[in-house]
Amino acid sequence: MYPITYITDCFDGNARARLSTRIGALFGQSPTIVAADGPDPESFAALTLLDCLIATESLGPDGVAGHPTITLLNIAPRDGVWPNGVPFCFFRYGQHLVATTFNARVLSLVRRELGIDRVHVTDIREAVTAAGFGADEIEKIAGTQFRSLWYLPLLAKWVADGRTVPATETAVPDVLDADPVVTVVDNFGNCKLDRRLDLALGSSLSVAQRNDDGSTSLVDVRVYPHLTAVPRNAPGIVPGSSGTGFTELVIRGGSAAEVFGLRPGDTLLEPVAANVA
Template identity: 55%
Template sequence: MSNPPVISLTDCTDPNAVARQSARLATLFGSTPTVLPLCGADPEGTAALTLLDVLRSTELLGAAGEPTVILVNIAPRDGHWPNGVPFCYFRVREHLVVSTLNPRVLAPLRRYLGVEAVEVTDVREVLEAAAAGWARFTPAQVDEIARTQFRSLWYVPLLARWLVDGRPVPSVARAVEGPAEPSRIRVAVVDNFGNCKLDAPAEQLPGYAAGGAVPVLDRESGAAREVPCYPRLVDVPRGEPGIVTGSSGYGFAELVVRGGSAARAFGLREGDTLAHAAQSEAVLVA
């Protein structure tokens, strides 16, 4: 596996950042990477569902398939690390994932794919090991890369290349943190149709059952609307809202309006939560 396909999920979304990362990855791997900028209101939540979906999409191939390299650069919004959160790596089946150590992004992989631990790296330690072993870096160059704040450009592509090549990258194992189940269900992705992809299976929503309904807050009126549940989008009456089992995750729910935009109809965006009221109801709130 000398030049596997590379997919990068990143919150560095401007054209300049994307161009630089694409050029560096292409140079290191000899193939054109796929760089997916995540620039919505909640990049952590979007990255969590997207990473799960990317790995999910490598299943059910009817054959072994090819290994891939997946890079994730989404720093926690409440981080307090000296020069940014560290990067870790792990494998899901034959696929290599290099990611920022972000509990919210990684927790779904523990819940749904059984990723219990990751290997955490220290930038300077890895660079010094590389310079002493297999890479031609001067001490000044090691220091330059270790001190930069754009580590997703200068460090992560190197780390991924060295792991693919089987280099002895120093790391420390660390358990994946995060609750066994999310305390609140959020809108993780608003797709181009305005469907609101939630970050939990439909069966976890209170009221989701044949003929059931879920209360959803209509932000324009301020009142909760009872949204019926359906098995699929095609079962929702045209022009009406519904909660369905969508295409993401493992049976994850979606709020839809057939032939319209659920996000526009309810005033929703990524990161809005499905909060529990009185332990028995659920309404979508910001």
């Protein structure tokens, strides 16, 4: 049995029940379903996928082997570019399997941080036909609106079982937002960015504070080595817990997201000159 995590933008109660039941029927256990909600589900999914794979590392001394995991990910806007939505793909990170929509922005962080620059892209109709399904089932699975229910768990199961799935090895496009982006606002109101900022301790970053009247003010926020070094109730820039030491905007004892009016998808301004006391 594999630990299974499912990151998806289909997370209402009805969708969760169906996803849990279908994966349970295929794998013998239900997944942990993570809602990719908020105004920028792609950036949330990108960081969460990276964090899930990093979480499989550093499990103990040499000789302590961890268990394989499966991560499914579905962020599939119907943008008209693909006949019935973006295709699905799969890749491995060591012994760990990821089955996901082929979304360049969602894959951007594992590409940059983990070197996942090629994935295996599948065609639903071709894959289901090769698996031996009848014509009616092929049409049902290939033509459904809920492909992340009817197809993606099947794809993960086939690959996990070592079955051959028709697929085309495809390069992951190199896509990254030009400016640092808030990817996740955690339950403390800390704003997790999508990268490490090369900032010296004691320097500052000019951050845009969105005010209630619609105006924007620039606030110089000092760089600290960790959260507890930030003065209480003051803002700070620190190395965070996500990614490979990705930067976070925090307020010790408060919510940076609330004070600065930030939410996922918002950008921060570029660093200003060092301001060392």
